[in-house]
Amino acid sequence: MQDLQDWVIKQLSVFVENKPGRLAAVTEVLYREKINIRAFTIAEAGDFGIIRMVVDRTEDAFNALKNAGFTVTITRVLGVEVADEPGGLYKIAKALGEQGINIEYVYAFTHGDRALIILRVDNLEKAAEVLKKEGVLYKM
C-alpha cells in the first residue's frame, strides 16, 4: 500500500512503575506542554504498567517525556472507525483473523455514534490493506 504512512498512527508508550503519583507525573508533563491526549489506555502488569496514548503532537510529547526522564517508545498502530453498535469489533477481528494477522493488543473508545479502535498487529502493512478493503481504516 503506497499511502501506508498516511494511515499509520504514531502511538506513545510510556513505562511506569505501579506506584502512586506516576500517572500524574506523566500527564503533568503533557499538560505543561499543552499536549492534548486523543486516546489513552494503561496496560497493567503487577509491578508496572504501560501507558499507551495517541496525542495531537507526538514528537513534542515524545521529547518532553524523554527529557522528563521517562522511557518512551513510539509505536506504529492502526485506527479503525466503526459504528457504535453490536458486532463492530467482531467484523474487523474476523477479517484480520482470516488473513492470519495477529492482534497484539487493542483498545477502544466511543464518541458520538462512532467507535474508534486502536490496534497493534504483527503485520502492519497487510492489516492496513485488509482494513482498508473493509472500509473501516481511520485516518487521523
Added chain:
Amino acid sequence: MFWDPRTERMPEKELKEYQERKLKALIFRVYNHSPFYRKKFKEAGINPWDFSGIRDLSKLPFTKKQDLRDNYPTGMFSVPISQVVRFHASSGTTGKPTVVGYTTNDIDVWVECLCRGLVSCGVTREDVVQISYGYGLFTGGLGFHYAAERVGATVLPTSAGNTARQIELMKDLKTTVIACTPSYMLYLAEYALKMGTDLRETELRMGIFGAEPWSEETRKRIEEKVGIDAYDVYGTSELSGPLFTECEEKCGIHVWADHFLIEVIDPESGEQLNEGEKGELVVTTLSKEALPLIRWRTGDITVIESEKCACGRTHPRIMRILGRADDMIIVRGVNVFPSQIEHVLMQIPEVGEHYMIILDRAENGLDVMTIQVELSEKAEVDRVSDILELEKRIAEKLKSVLNVTAKVEVVNPGTLQRFEGKAKRVIDRRKI
C-alpha cells in the same frame, strides 16, 4: 610521561633487592618500636635475626582491621605522637573508627606515589583538577589535593556534594580532570544534563575514579556519556589513602613496589595464591613510619599481574578490584559479589547505570535476591511482554554468571537512590 622515571622503570631484579632490604629493616623497626608487633612476632615465634626476607613473608602474621580497632586510637603507632604531623580516620560505620597517623615522610611518600600515578594517566601542569572526593578525615580529598598540587596542576577543591555548584564551577573554571567516585561521576553527568549542560561539550577530558569497585563496562559508559578517559585509582586509608592508578594503557593499577610489597591470598584459608589467581590483596608497607603495617588484609579481591606493562613501568599491577571479601553476599549458600552483578547489567543496553540488590528471606526460609535496575532510553516499552522478556533475559544472564537465581525488577529511570560518596547498593533485609 614519568614523574620519577628512574624508580618507575627500575629493573625488576634491582627492585626486588630493594624490597628485600627494606622488608628486613622494617621487621627490625617494628620489633623495636611497636609493642603491638613485638608481641605478635613473639606469639608467632618470629625472631627478626632469623628472618630471611620475602620468602619468609608467609610466616609473618596478618594485620587486620580488628587489630586497629582493638588498639584504638593510636596503640599501633610506631612513633611518638610528636612525630605525627597528621591524623586521618575512617568513618567507623561498621564499628569504632580507625585512626591512621602520618609522619612528614609518610605524607611525602604518599604524595610521591600518587604523583607518579597522576602523571602516568597524563595529568600535567596545564590541567585544572577538580577534586570531588570528600576533604577532611577521609583521605580521598587531601590525598589528591597534595599530589595534584605537587604535579603543578591547578586544583579546584570542591570536595563532595553540592552538585549544582560542582557543575557550575566545572564550566566556569574549565576543569579538565575530575577525581571522584565512579557513581558520583554518573550522577554529575545526569544532573548536568538536567541543568542543560552536556559534559561532553565541556573541557573535561579525564576522570580518576575510585573508592568503590566498578566495572570495565561502567568505564565504557562513563567514557561515552562524559566524553573523557576514565582511570581507576586504588588505595585505602590504612595504607595512606589514594596511592596507585592505572597508566595510559588502562590495563591494571601500578603498585609502587619500592614502598609497598603485595601478595594475594585465599581469604578463607590465608594461603598465598599464585600470580594470576583471584584472591584478597595483602599489603606490607615498606616505608611507612607512623603506622607500618605487616601483611595488611585489605579485604579487596583482585589479581596480581607482574608481566611488564607496555608503558615501561616495571612495578607490578593489580587488576580492577572485583569486590570486597566482606562485600561478598551469600545467597542460598552461593558467594556473590555485587561487581559480578554490575558486570552483567552493564552489558545490557536497555538498562541504566544505577541498580540495587535487595535480599529477603521468604517464609519457606529461602533467600530471595531482587535486582532493581532502571530502564535506559534504549528500551522498547510498548508491549507488556517487552518488559517481561527484558526482565527474563537479565535474570537468565545473571543466573548463568552467578549460579543463583535473581528476580529482576525494572523501574523508572531516575528513581533509584543516587550516591555522592561510596555507593551502598546492597539492602539485606534477611533476619538471621
